[in-house]
Amino acid sequence: MIAYNWPQYVAGAATAAGCAALSGRLPAPLRTLARTGAAAALGLLLSATAASWLVYDRSELYGYDWLEAVLPQVPAAHLVVATGLDEASDVLAARWPGSRQLTVDLYDPAVMTEGSVRRARRRVPPPPHALPGRPGALPVAAAAVDAAFLVFAAHELRRAHQRQQLFKECARVLRPGGRLIVVEHLRDSANTAVFGPGAWHFFPRAEWLRLAGRAGLSLAAERRIAGLVTAFAFTRGGA
Template sequence: MSTPTAAPPPRPSGVREVLGYNWPLYAGGLSAVAGGLALAPRLGRVPAALARTGALAAAALLASSTAASWWVYDRSELYSLDWLTALVPDGPGDHLVISTGLDEASPPLGLRYPGTGQTVVDLYDPALTTEGSIRRARRRVPPRPGTLPGSPSRLPVATRSQDTVFAVFAAHELRLAPDREALFAEITRTLRPGGTLVLVEHPRDRANTAVFGPGAWHFMPRREWLRLAHGAGLYSVTETRIANLVTAFAFRRSAE
């Protein structure tokens, strides 16, 4: 008799899912393109040129953001975790994965590091994580069994119990600075001396602004992540770039 095998984890979100999570934004962009092109023939020469320019700019932004999402989420090493060895060369040990409505980090971490202790905490709260895309993503990818609910000011994890904390595309969903500050303070509390926070984010920088346009303002600048980490008593260890659009930071708690 053959032994049943466990079902493989779901495929992490790619450009198809990104479109689904953010369809109102894409629908608005397509409407701007169609509206500008439809209005242009009815306008004077200068307004028509402006309408066509606006439509072309909207079309270019839709194309560049879609291509960037495909490059990062479908083609890069993001979910293979090949970049992680440079940040935690000895492995993550007992680790905490923090999500804010969409957890796609814990399955690949569990596969790459079997036998390590893993805890997943979800901070999803409609009052704090206000983006409609998060609600739509959460409906498609519900929390894994055993996921613990938490809040930025209360992670249900013992003090100094974690070797590594992962926050992958999670912290920027906390739109208020006090919530982010509370979360970083809690992360420091849960880390053992010498433990590491691995923070993965799109920073608001030139590269992301070039491809995502105004959408890049949903991201936080690099200086904000450095401010939060240093304010919580963590120091920078290293950074690595993924697909030229994502930065993985490693912050370390001092070995007291």
């Protein structure tokens, strides 16, 4: 988390230090405001770091034991779609050695300009078998897989029409009764409380339901992980 987002940590620390340093030179009302700002910046740094540690290092998230609650049957074939950082294909391949895996990488440096994505990609390059793709053109045949995975991937598409294209493509490649698994932080009260303004990088629950509905997918299951991450299972054809 820190390695991918270190500029935000530097900015937060600098804000806290600057407000604290200036507070002693300001008149009383402004002094209180500066000290409050320093405390708020430091508090957000600590809460975001603690929440990230709990979710990514201490919870069941990357153990994928929660998966049975949203995908009860092992798929004969599954698709992993990444947008710069693939956090699922290795784990799923080890979990389901008999399931044929397809991996598609949608990373486009001209569109995905956030520094955290570039840093993550440098540290964890895509797997050698990953195929390049676009949100509206996945290199996968129709009805080819029983499950498709978007693990912290879809929110990196900041343009609404690209997210919609991706959901429609995922629906296209699913077999009847197949499931699209979407794992995301939500823009909700819990994430706002620990990430502050950073939670606006996430999308509300209603956005994921809207995208699925417009792609002809229905909500089959939903699981909250560590209180801050939500796993959705959307199914094709209401099966």
